Every structure is written in C-alpha cells, then in structure tokens.
Amino acid sequence: MVSTAPYGAWPSPIDAALAASHDGKPEYVGTVGDEVWWVEPRPAEKGRQTLVRRRPDGSEVSPLAAPWNVRSRFLEYGGQPWAAVPRETGGPLLVFVDFADQRLHVCEPDRPAGGGPRPLTPLSPVGGGLRWADPVLRPELGEVWCVLEEFTGDGAGEVRRVLAAVPLDGSAAEDRTAVRELTDDRHRFVTGPRLSPDGLRAAWLAWDHPRMPWEGTELKLADVTADGRLTGTRTVMGGPRESVAQVEWAEDGSLLAATDRTGWWNLHRLDPETGESVNLCPREEEFAGPLWRVGHRWFQPLTHGLVAVIHGRGATALGILDTETGELVDAAGPWTEWAPTLAVAGTRVVGVAASPRTAYEVVELDTCTGRARAIGARHADPVDPAYYPEPLIRTFVGPDGRDIHAHIYPPHSPDHTAPADELPPFVVWAHGGPTSRAPLVLDLEIAYFTSRGIGVAEVNYGGSTGYGREYRDRLRERWGVVDVEDCVAVAEALAEEGSADRARLAIRGGSAGGWTTAASLVSTGLFACGTISYPVLDLLTWASGGTHDFESHYLESLIGPLAEVPDRYRDRSPLHRADRVSGAFVLLQGLDDPICPAAQSARFVEAMAGRGVPYAYLTFEGEGHGFRRADTMIRALHAELSLYAQTFGIGAPGIPVLQLAE
Incomplete structure (x- = not known):
C-alpha cells in the first residue's frame, strides 16, 4: 500500500549505517598466475584497505590480516x-x-x-x-x-x-x-616504469610544475642495461599541451599510449625507433582519464594485437580493440561504468565495474567466449532494490548556450508518494577534482536521500572529464565561475520545469566540490543551504604553501598566475566573502587532511560567527581528505539530513538533531 507523506519525510530502510558500510569500491586489480587479486575497503575497520586473493576455485582469502593497510x-x-x-x-x-x-x-x-x-x-x-x-x-x-x-x-x-x-x-x-x-x-613528477617484453627498454611518464598531468606530460623512454641501469633517456611523445595518460608495451615491442593530442584521449601505437605514431581508433571518445593516482590503467594489451580498453563519452564501456583493423567490440553485460583499473592474463580481462542498479564489483571477461561475469565483491542487494533511485541522464543548457551534463535522481520510494500539490526538495551534488566526473552508478548515499523524498542532481559541470579536452578546458582560469554557473543552471532548470521546489534547493560537495558549494553560497542566493566537506576556502593560502606539492600550482590553470591576478584569488575565495553567505550550512572537516587542511575551515567558521547565518562545524579525528571510517560517514550523513530537515521544514524522525549556531 502506498502512503502519502511530505517529501523528505518518507521512512526508508536505507539508513546511514547501511550507506556507510557500502562506501568505497574495489580497486588496483591484478592477476597473479591463475589468481585475481585486488584491494578492498573496510569502512568498519577504521577505513583500512585490505588485499583480497581469489583462488581458481573461487574461494577468497586475504593474504594480509588486520592491521595491515594496503x-x-x-x-x-x-x-x-x-x-x-x-x-x-x-x-x-x-x-x-x-x-x-x-x-x-x-x-x-x-x-x-x-x-x-x-x-x-x-x-x-x-x-x-x-x-x-x-x-x-x-x-x-x-x-x-x-x-x-x-x-x-x-x-x-x-x-x-x-x-x-x-x-x-x-x-x-x-x-x-x-x-x-x-x-x-630533474622532473618533479614521474610514474612507475613499464618494461618492454624483452626487458631491454623502460617507459614512464613525467611532468613538472605548473602543469597537472591532464594538462601536459612527457612519455620517457630509456634503454635497460644487463645489470639493470637506465641509459639514453629521451622524450618520445607529449609536451606542455599534450597529456599522455598511460603507456604500456605491446607484445611486438611497440608502445601503446593514450594521448589527447586530438582533443580526446585516444589510443595510439608509437614506434620507439622512429617516434611515429598512429591513432588506433580515432573517435570523439575518451580512452583514458585524469591521472590522479599513478597506476591507473584504462587499457591493457592482450595477445595477437588485441587490447582491452575502457572507453566512452561520459559513461564508459569495456571493449576489445583490434589494433590492425580498428574494430572495437564491447563486452556484453549490465555494467555502464568501468573504473580505471584493468589486468589481463592470457585471454582473460579483469576490471572493476558498476551500473545504476549495481555497486562496483570485480568483473572478469573471457575474450574467447565473450562471457563476462562478476567474480569478486559481487553486488548483493542489502535492501529491496525498489528503493534504489531511478536516474535520468540529462543535458542542460547553460550560459552562452553551452551544454551541461548531469544525472538527475528524482525522489523515489515504492511505498510513499507526496501530496499532489507539493514539489520536492533537491540537492545539487558538485563532484571533487574539479578535473573529474560523477559516474552513473548505484550509490547508497544518493539512495539515502532519494528514498526519503529528497532529489539529487549530480552535475558534471564544465571542467569535468569524459567529454573531451574542450569541455575540460572550460574551467581554465574560471574555477568558481563556470562550476557555480553550471550547478545553478541545472537547479534553476529543474525548478522552472516543475521538477524541484525553488524554495528548497541545496548544494553539497567535498574537496573541489566543497569549494563549489561554498562559492555558490556566497555568490548566488539560490540555495537555501549547503553541505561543505573538506573544502578549499582560501585560494591565497592554498597557493602559498597551504596544500601538498602535487596540487600546489594547480590554481595557475584554474584561476591564473598569482603574480598576475592576485585580486582574483582574493575575490573568488569564500573565506574573503563570508559576509555574503546566503544559506545555512554544515562544514565537515577531517583533522588530518594534508590537501585541504583544517586551518582553512576553522578560519571560515571564525569569520561566520555572529553573522546570523545558521551553521555547524564538525571535525573528525583520524580522518584525512575524504572520509573512510564508518562512524565518520554515519555522523556526516545524519548531520546533512538534519540540516535539510531544519532548513526545508520537514521531519526526520530518528535522526540526531544537528545543533546550529549563528
């Protein structure tokens, strides 16, 4: 029987503990002989990551017991x-x-x-x-x-x-x-080496400040001596405006490299002798992505000129590419999103994939039979899947007529509906990075809200990956402008078409998404409240030794050279516009965060004191950049839901009341 209740007040079996227990995904898969190994999160064990070993008989063991944290x-x-x-x-x-x-x-x-x-x-x-x-x-x-x-x-x-x-x-x-x-x-950043099949050459990637790896990298090649030394190092591909995201060796001794020289990360074959390259599958699709972590693998060579590739425009698929003919055949199965981790053994390909109805699981493809199956971390529905959201892939029109990609998750419950004259509250989710993308996969954090009657809109704003370099470059020197405008455009479009209640719009995000959330609250007046997690809040501090080395020059492309546009750094920083915050917020911060240190958040809270805007500041010992512990995630979800309940005037029975100061 379907009951009628206000949006946001629907009872749901998806509680914060359940959402926290399913946070994270398997990653770093590899094959060891006939076995498949991967790293798997353990939120209930203080967020440690363990190594899982799947034997040929299908049994799984961990070669490393707690407290080992891989x-x-x-x-x-x-x-x-x-x-x-x-x-x-x-x-x-x-x-x-x-x-x-x-x-x-x-x-x-x-x-x-x-x-x-x-x-x-x-x-x-x-x-x-x-x-x-x-x-x-x-x-x-x-x-x-x-x-x-x-x-x-x-x-x-x-x-x-x-x-x-x-x-x-x-x-x-x-x-x-x-x-x-x-x-x-001599180079500030390098990736690990890739050895040629005969062991006589090594290839790797390198880049230097102020570039990030998705802006420009160099593909390095060296000879390997009999006693294991590298000699004759030279650059064979890449440059300041060409991003080579991954390199591997093919069995014939040629190099395979994903480069965006065409405006898209396409897969190229490179002759190590002549430096000549051939685009193996020219498409306006991505065959790689941003190198946030060394060891990401979007492709892996098989035998006889075949290559397993993750590719797509927005959503991704696993395909087998014939490098001689350019034919690309995708694996069958329900998975619509593949993580950047692939391994091969003989004719088998192993990866990590998910869909809007399944969480990330370890998937094996037999290229001889074409059969793909989940073999590890298999998805099992912890509740009736009728409570899962039913997402819509949308493209909205932004300022200057530009397209904005988004995933819309309307409120959804099998046993509750809202009064006919009521419009639902909606929360815009701004992803981190900002050079990243929100994947279309089952996320119980999203279901935590949609199953209660609160809609979610994930916005892949300009600057997001997956849509080519031109889309990615929209954010150059316009961080805090384009991302905010795109989130606003999606929220306003939902309100205009009658899908969302304009008076009950919120925004949330972590890291760079926390920046976008805070920047929206100080500049738009559209959002009634926001959830800001481990954010960037002060560009001047961040650019002057206030973060880790990897991103210490990132703002030169996102904002502009500090020496040339110092006022831009101050004018866009939420910390320096705290007097303009227009909505209530909760600020969530790990105290061991080396990327967005807690000092910025503390200063922002100090600037808010006595301004009459309701807010709460929650800190978490032992947490860094991104929360990994189950108890942290539970408390954070409770705080977020309580903020929305208080701001939107809805009930949240059983949820601890977030104490708001002003």
Whole structure:
C-alpha cells in the first residue's frame, strides 16, 4: 500500500549505517598466475584497505590480516600499492605499501612460518618520509622497481621523485643508500616504469610544475642495461599541451599510449625507433582519464594485437580493440561504468565495474567466449532494490548556450508518494577534482536521500572529464565561475520545469566540490543551504604553501598566475566573502587532511560567527581528505539530513538533531 507523506519525510530502510558500510569500491586489480587479486575497503575497520586473493576455485582469502593497510600516500592521493608474481615453489611473492609507516614490505603468504611481512625500505624522519608506489617485481635482479617520493625537508614542497630499485633481500630496510636510484630528479613528477617484453627498454611518464598531468606530460623512454641501469633517456611523445595518460608495451615491442593530442584521449601505437605514431581508433571518445593516482590503467594489451580498453563519452564501456583493423567490440553485460583499473592474463580481462542498479564489483571477461561475469565483491542487494533511485541522464543548457551534463535522481520510494500539490526538495551534488566526473552508478548515499523524498542532481559541470579536452578546458582560469554557473543552471532548470521546489534547493560537495558549494553560497542566493566537506576556502593560502606539492600550482590553470591576478584569488575565495553567505550550512572537516587542511575551515567558521547565518562545524579525528571510517560517514550523513530537515521544514524522525549556531 502506498502512503502519502511530505517529501523528505518518507521512512526508508536505507539508513546511514547501511550507506556507510557500502562506501568505497574495489580497486588496483591484478592477476597473479591463475589468481585475481585486488584491494578492498573496510569502512568498519577504521577505513583500512585490505588485499583480497581469489583462488581458481573461487574461494577468497586475504593474504594480509588486520592491521595491515594496503595503501600508499604517494602524491597524497595514493597509487598502485602492491605487486605480486607467482613462483614455481613457495607460492607467490608479494610486495606492498603499508599505510601506517609507508614502507615497502615483502611477504610470502603461502609460507606461514617466517613468510609474514618484513620491511624492505627504511623509515625517514624528514618531512613526509619515504613513499612508494607503482611497483614492478624483478626477481631475476633481486629487486622491485617503483617510483619513490622522498621528502628532503619539512615543507610540503621539499620533495623529490625518482624511479628506484629496492633490493628484495631487505638490505635497504635500515639503509637508505642501499636503494638504487634509476633516474635523476630533474622532473618533479614521474610514474612507475613499464618494461618492454624483452626487458631491454623502460617507459614512464613525467611532468613538472605548473602543469597537472591532464594538462601536459612527457612519455620517457630509456634503454635497460644487463645489470639493470637506465641509459639514453629521451622524450618520445607529449609536451606542455599534450597529456599522455598511460603507456604500456605491446607484445611486438611497440608502445601503446593514450594521448589527447586530438582533443580526446585516444589510443595510439608509437614506434620507439622512429617516434611515429598512429591513432588506433580515432573517435570523439575518451580512452583514458585524469591521472590522479599513478597506476591507473584504462587499457591493457592482450595477445595477437588485441587490447582491452575502457572507453566512452561520459559513461564508459569495456571493449576489445583490434589494433590492425580498428574494430572495437564491447563486452556484453549490465555494467555502464568501468573504473580505471584493468589486468589481463592470457585471454582473460579483469576490471572493476558498476551500473545504476549495481555497486562496483570485480568483473572478469573471457575474450574467447565473450562471457563476462562478476567474480569478486559481487553486488548483493542489502535492501529491496525498489528503493534504489531511478536516474535520468540529462543535458542542460547553460550560459552562452553551452551544454551541461548531469544525472538527475528524482525522489523515489515504492511505498510513499507526496501530496499532489507539493514539489520536492533537491540537492545539487558538485563532484571533487574539479578535473573529474560523477559516474552513473548505484550509490547508497544518493539512495539515502532519494528514498526519503529528497532529489539529487549530480552535475558534471564544465571542467569535468569524459567529454573531451574542450569541455575540460572550460574551467581554465574560471574555477568558481563556470562550476557555480553550471550547478545553478541545472537547479534553476529543474525548478522552472516543475521538477524541484525553488524554495528548497541545496548544494553539497567535498574537496573541489566543497569549494563549489561554498562559492555558490556566497555568490548566488539560490540555495537555501549547503553541505561543505573538506573544502578549499582560501585560494591565497592554498597557493602559498597551504596544500601538498602535487596540487600546489594547480590554481595557475584554474584561476591564473598569482603574480598576475592576485585580486582574483582574493575575490573568488569564500573565506574573503563570508559576509555574503546566503544559506545555512554544515562544514565537515577531517583533522588530518594534508590537501585541504583544517586551518582553512576553522578560519571560515571564525569569520561566520555572529553573522546570523545558521551553521555547524564538525571535525573528525583520524580522518584525512575524504572520509573512510564508518562512524565518520554515519555522523556526516545524519548531520546533512538534519540540516535539510531544519532548513526545508520537514521531519526526520530518528535522526540526531544537528545543533546550529549563528
């Protein structure tokens, strides 16, 4: 029986604890012989990430029990944290980064006696210490090759990055000099090495400030000597305005690279001898994405000239590309979004995929039969899927007639409806990055609101990836303008067409989305309230050593050179416009956040005191940039729902009341 109740007050079986328990997704998949391994989040275990090993018989075990936490802090956003190889005897050899000390460890999980993890790299008392990512095991040399991030002082920018070889015998565990550096540190940023099939060459990516990797990178190539040294390093692709997002070796010794030289990240074959390249599948689609973490893999070569590729415009698909004919055949299945992690073994392809009705799961494709199936982290409906939202893919018209891509999730419940004369409240979600994209997948956080009668609009505003470089470049020097205008345009269009209540519009976001939320509250007057999570609030502080090294020059493209447009930095910062905040808000901040430090949020709250605007400021010990712990996520969702209930005048029974100050 369907009951009538006001929007926002519908009872729902999707509570905050359920949403928190399903937060995160499997990532960093790999094949180890006939086994598939991946990293999986554990929100209930203080947010640790564990390694899962799927055996050929389908059983799953973790080779690393708690408290081991397989997660690198490389560039603060992390990167590929593990590698393993099968051996004829003794089982696999595993190396991994543990989050607690950021040391590289080695483990022989099939040898319980003496096979437990032991450190391979030393601790460093300097700054952020030593951090490792994107490892490649080289047992024949007795080494593991990776990318090393080494802090040389206490400042966030006092850091160098090189390719390095770590001995597997543990001799470097207490001796930094035993780590063999493979490259110099002339480039500020590098990814891990990719070795040619014959082991005689290595390729990797490099870039320097002020560029971000989606703005311009260089594809580096070097010869590998018999004793494992790199010589003759040269640049063979890329530049200041060409982003090479990934490089791999094909079995014939040619290089495969995803570059956006055409305006789209397309897959190219590169002759390492001549430097000549061929676009293997010219399309106005993306075959790669923004390199926020080293070790992202959008494509992987198979045999006989076939390549597994993740591609699409907006939504993504897994396809098999024939590099000789250019024919691209997509895998069948319900999945509409593939994460940037692929691995291959023989004719098998393994990835992580989701859809609007399923959360992310580990999927295996047999290229011989064309059969794809979920093999790990399988989606299981924790509640009746009738409570899941039913999203709409929409394109709206923004200022100057520009298109704006968005996913609209109207309120939806199988057993409740609203009075006929009532319009629903809506919350605009601004994604982080800002060079990123909101995927169209089942998210129980969204369902938490829609099943209660609150609509959600995810906006892939100008600057988002997935729609080509021109769309991405809309945000150049216009951050805080285009993103805000696009979010406003979507909200106003929903109100104009009668899909949303203009008086009950909210906005929320984290990180760069937190910036967009705060910037909207100080500049538009449209939103009644907002949820701001671990945000950027003061551009001047952020650009002057107030964040980590990776993004320390990001604002030069998003805002403009500080020396040339200092007033723009001040005028766009929500901190310096706190007197213009037009709606209530809750500010959520991790106290261990190195990317958007809590000091900015604290200063913003101080500036709001006594201004008559209702607000709350919640901080979380042990949380960094993005929340990982179940108890944190539960408290944050409760606070957000209570804010909307109080602002929109709706009931929220059973939800702790958020205390608002003014």
